[in-house]
Amino acid sequence: MTDQAVAAVGASQFYGRQRELKALRADIARTGLDTLTGRKAPRARVLLIAGKPGSGRTALAEELIAALADGYRGGVYRARLTEPGGEPVPTARAAQDLLAALGIAEPPGAAEDELTALVREAFAHRKALLLLDDAVDAEQVDPLLPDNPETLVVGVARGPLTGIPDVRPCTVGGLDPKSAIELLTGFTGSVRVTVDPQAAESLAEECGGLPGALVLAGGWLAAHPKVSVADLTKRLRALSGDPLTRAFTLVHASLPQPAARILRHLALAPLGRADAHTASALAGCSVSAAATTLADFAALRLVREVPGGEGQYEVPAHLMPLLRAELEERDRPAEVQLARARMLERTVRLLQSGRAVTEPEGSPARRRLAGQPRALRFPDAAAAGAWLDSRRPVLLASARLAVADGDLDTLARRLIAALVRALAAHRGAEAAAPDLYGLHRLVLDVAERRGLHRERAAALLNLADLDARTGRTEDALLRYRSALDAGKAANDPYAMGRAMESVGGAYQELGDWQRAGDWYGRALAQRLARDERADQARLYGRLGAVHTYAGRYGEALRNWRAAAAGYRRLADLPGYARALSEAARVQEYAGRPDECLRTCEEAVEWARRAGDVRLQAALQLRLADTLDRLGDPAAARLHRSAAERLLGSDPSAYEIRSGFAED
Incomplete structure (x- = not known):
């Protein structure tokens, strides 16, 4: 077996800790305070493994979980609660990671309390194992604890988690000498240890028995087969610092x-x-x-x-x-910043490549992709999607770090834009919505820091749209109004018009027809001044809808007729037919059945001319309803039969009939 193979085998094995494993297993069955007082345990049992980084505390937790996994049919789930740099992971992000592992879609922009409640609900009926690694304090852990005594939580932390009741930490330090030497032997092979067992013991002692230091020492010995164990021990003794620092310093110094x-x-x-x-x-x-x-x-x-x-x-x-x-x-700060910039630039190019491969052959994006170096190209969309999925947490972290840096805002904005497009192309806007919400927040942070009013307006509009889609209409309304202010500051007519229309939509969702009509009217005035005809037709229709809801049928009919005229000028025949159909609905509500019938027949004819079979069928069903109300069931049956011939029993043929909740 080669030295590298020996090292790989040694690193994959678990050594020692039998006493700790036995104590942890015993703690699972230990009678808790709730049981002693006669109450059923309301929450999951928590086992805590405490120790310094590098002490093998996570390896012990994984070994315990591997031994127990067969008894927990609900599966094993993991969340890391500290960033590699030592910063605590926000509880909301930890909850998002768990929800993703559970396969549960999170509402975009959900608050921390909502996310943690979803996690607890998901574990409420699962007999599962949950590893919470590297917890900082009890405040991180407590919101994630399931209200289910059948779930077992294994926590890893530096010390006790004061505030979580009935938890006794299992504290780990260095390995015992025998286990430490076995770990070293797994890297070096038995011969180098057997010829000088005293040196192996000294090396284990020099490493403090800490698995983190022992693994570095073992890997270094495997890479230097001609160096004795005693020589490595002498080199470590000559260095200063704790065992882990000395082992790392030695390995780092030996590198080219x-x-x-x-x-x-x-x-x-x-x-x-x-x-x-x-x-x-x-x-x-x-x-x-x-x-x-x-x-x-x-x-x-x-x-x-x-x-x-x-x-x-x-x-x-x-x-x-x-x-x-x-x-x-x-390394000089300028070199470090340059390295960061190169990393972000490479990530942007890979994201652009991953999105371009989803475009049709011969498109401008595919032509630009052909000019990229081979190393930056993906063979097909499936490979790009797999790359994006496997690196999604890293890419999102890249965006957060780039924004937090503050000195690379231009690159940060390019990175976020490329990531938004790639996620939408591969996962779809709906599936990617939770990630997109966080990315739009980052764009907003940069825009506010740099005074970029146009970007601020765009970010606020995107966030408000996601709020509106998830039922947070009040929040959406506030953001739409802020977007309007930002659009005015940027003198951006598109952002202003979009914001005014969206404010109207929010008020419509809240049932405030007066304010909705007022804001739609403001948006329409702007579109009229700019002669934007497609937008004018749409806004006339939205005004017609709110006036219909409010029972102002005369205003509603005038606006639907204006919308129909606008669509006809645009040669948008399906739009024209839909507007006529809505005008017919208003005439029906207003008690003018004969006019309603004529308008509805005209709408059916224009849908037929447009070649829109689905729309024609839906309009014929509406016409049948109108004929029923006019007392002509025979004609109504004919139109229903015609609709069925067009679309069979397709339920989407009823899409226009259900256009208004009050119908």
Whole structure:
């Protein structure tokens, strides 16, 4: 077996911790305070594993979960509560990650309380395992705890989670000497340990028994087969700092300068994850060289491959502070900022390529794609979609970090725009709505910081549209009015007109017909002044609708006739037929059945001329209803039969009949 193979085997095994595993298993069945007082446990049992980063606390949690998984049919779910750089993950984002793993669609723009309630509801009837890794405090954990005693939560933290009752932490430190030596042997093979067992014990002691330090030492020994264990121990003793810092310093110092520079720049990678493209952009080297270097880092245990990540590697969280410290000490700020800019630019180009491959052959986007380097092109839309799905968390984190940086706002705006288009192209606007909501918020942050009124108006309109679609009409109304102010500041007629019409739509949704009509009228006045005829016809129709709701049938009829005239001037025959149909509805409401019949017959004829079979069938069904009310059931049956011949029993033929809730 080669040294690399030995290292891979050693890294994949779990060593020691039998006492801790036994204690944790016993804690599951331990009688809790609720049981002692005669009450049924209202919430999930929480097991807590506490220890410093690098102590193997997450590995212990995963080993426990692997041993228990068969008894929990509801599945295993994971959420990380601390960013690789040490910043707490917002509870809302942790809840979003869990909902995605559960396959539950989240409402776009939902508040933290709503998201955590959805998580608790999802686990309410599941016998599941939930790992909450690297929790900062109880305030992060408590909102995610399921109200289900059959769910088991395994938490990982630095210390006790004060505030969560009935939890006894299982504190982990260094491995016992025997287990530590077994871990080292898994990397080096038995011969190098057997010839000098005392040196192996000394090395384990020098590493403090910490798995994070032992793994680095073992990986370094595997990469240097001619160096003895005793020699490595002497080198570590000559360094200062805690065991993990000394082990990392030794490994970093042994790397060639180009590789060491790539390693340091991985501290800039979003979520601590990088693939060959990311590493290549950060270091300014070729993609193939970056791929080889990442594989070498994995052998040294400086990074680990992300399962199912399609070539992604992740820096262990306990190494990220050490990488950042080296980066600050050795690299000039201008170099670091340039590396960030290269990484963002590469991401933008990949996103543009991923979207372009969804366009038809021969389109301008496909022609531009053909001019890109081969490494930046995807073979087909499926490959681009798979890349986007596997890197979605990293791409969203890239956007957040770019906006937070503040010095790369132009690149941040390009990145967000490319990501929005790629998500919409591959996932569809509906499925991508929760991600798009967060991205539009980031655009708003940049626009407000830079005083970009046009971009601010666009972001507010997009956010308001998503609010309106999810039933938060009051919130949407506030944003639409703010968008109107931003549009005025930018002197952007499109944004102003769109905002005024949307304010009217919000008031219509709230049932305030007077204000809805007023705002539609303002929007119409602007469209009339600019001679935007398609928009004029649409707004006349919207005015006709609100006047119909309000029972002002004379105003409604005038507006629907104006809409019909507008559509006819535009040669939009389906639009003309629909407007006539709505005019016929108003005539019916106004008690003018004969006029209603004539208008409805005219609408059917224009739908026939337009060649719109679905519309023609729907209008004939409306005509049949009108004939029934006029006392002519025989003619009504004829029109219903004609509609059935056109569309069979297709329920969408009734789309016009159900156009108004009050019908």
